[in-house]
Amino acid sequence: xxxxxxxxxxxxxxxxxxxxxxxxxxxxxxxxxxxxxxxxxxxxxxxxxxxxxxxxxxxxxxxxxxxxxxxxxxxxxxxxxxxxxxxxxxxxxxxxxxxxxxxxxxxxxxxxxxxxxxxxxxxxxxxxxxxxxxxxxxxxxxxxxx
Amino acid sequence: xxxxxxxxxxxxxxxxxxxxxxxxxxxxxxxxxxxxxxxxxxxxxxxxxxxxxxxxxxxxxxxxxxxxxxxxxxxxxxxxxxxxxxxxxxxxxxxxxxxxxxxxxxxxxxxxxxxxxxxxxxxxxxx
Numbered sequence: 001x002x003x004x005x006x007x008x009x010x011x012x013x014x015x016x017x018x019x020x021x022x023x024x025x026x027x028x029x030x031x032x033x034x035x036x037x038x039x040x041x042x043x044x045x046x047x048x049x050x051x052x053x054x055x056x057x058x059x060x061x062x063x064x065x066x067x068x069x070x071x072x073x074x075x076x077x078x079x080x081x082x083x084x085x086x087x088x089x090x091x092x093x094x095x096x097x098x099x100x101x102x103x104x105x106x107x108x109x110x111x112x113x114x115x116x117x118x119x120x121x122x123x124x125x126x127x128x129x130x131x132x133x134x135x136x137x138x139x140x141x142x143x144x145x146x
Numbered sequence: 147x148x149x150x151x152x153x154x155x156x157x158x159x160x161x162x163x164x165x166x167x168x169x170x171x172x173x174x175x176x177x178x179x180x181x182x183x184x185x186x187x188x189x190x191x192x193x194x195x196x197x198x199x200x201x202x203x204x205x206x207x208x209x210x211x212x213x214x215x216x217x218x219x220x221x222x223x224x225x226x227x228x229x230x231x232x233x234x235x236x237x238x239x240x241x242x243x244x245x246x247x248x249x250x251x252x253x254x255x256x257x258x259x260x261x262x263x264x265x266x267x268x269x270x271x272x273x
Contacts, residue, residue, distance in 0.1 A: 131260070
């Protein structure tokens with residue numbers, strides 16, 4: 001198994017577990033409380049990560065890019081919450097935003113000159129459709145008033 | 147805007163992961179989230195909840211999400227963002243399966259079709 005696939009499946013598994021633990025969290029505390037405590041949890045491993053980092057050898061540009069990655073990831077969550085708070089249906093908003101890899105794909109092909117085979121394109125189209133379908137919950141599509 | 151932010155997140159992660167280790171990326175990622183977390187804390191003037199089970203699940207969520215991020219950055223270090231972003235976006239595959247197994251939630255027909263397509267997609271992308 002290629003390294004990229006092994007690590008991708010690990011990320012997929014970990015984030016999949018997060019989907020369940022988030023639900024178990026919000027069954028007990030509010031979404032605001034969950035965000036605060038999840039953030040605390042995400043910082044628990046910081047000493048271990050930091051002990052393995054060597055920033056003295058890194059150009060400032062890549063430090064800014066790494067910070068930007070964290071900022072944009074959290075900003076995306078913030079926009080999704082804001083969108084749903086403003087009345088958007090989760091059944092539409094969540095599947096729609098789950099297709100965000102389209103943009104990463106477009107940027108990677110345009111700026112990083114990544115090239116894909118026909119089989120990879122087929123897999124990507126299937127993956128994007130699958131991500132949207134798995135996030136779709138018809139019962140959430142019912143209007144709150146009726 | 148969420149679509150735009152996360153799409154850019156994937157792109158920045160790829161560039162950063164080419165020059166930084168996965169652990170270094172995660173350290174910077176966490177620092178990058180500080181402005182928005184502080185803003186959220188400032189806006190929510192509620193008392194922080196301390197339900198033990200809820201807090202425990204939330205802390206576990208944060209730890210596992212961090213480990214997932216590190217694996218994602220490591221994957222980007224080794225492969226193409228154009229493939230890794232769609233593959234890792236299939237994480238609802240695990241969430242839906244666990245919710246069915248642990249919480250006894252029903253898998254709706256859309257999710258079932260999505261699961262089958264996700265497995266096929268991963269197979270095709272691994273060729």
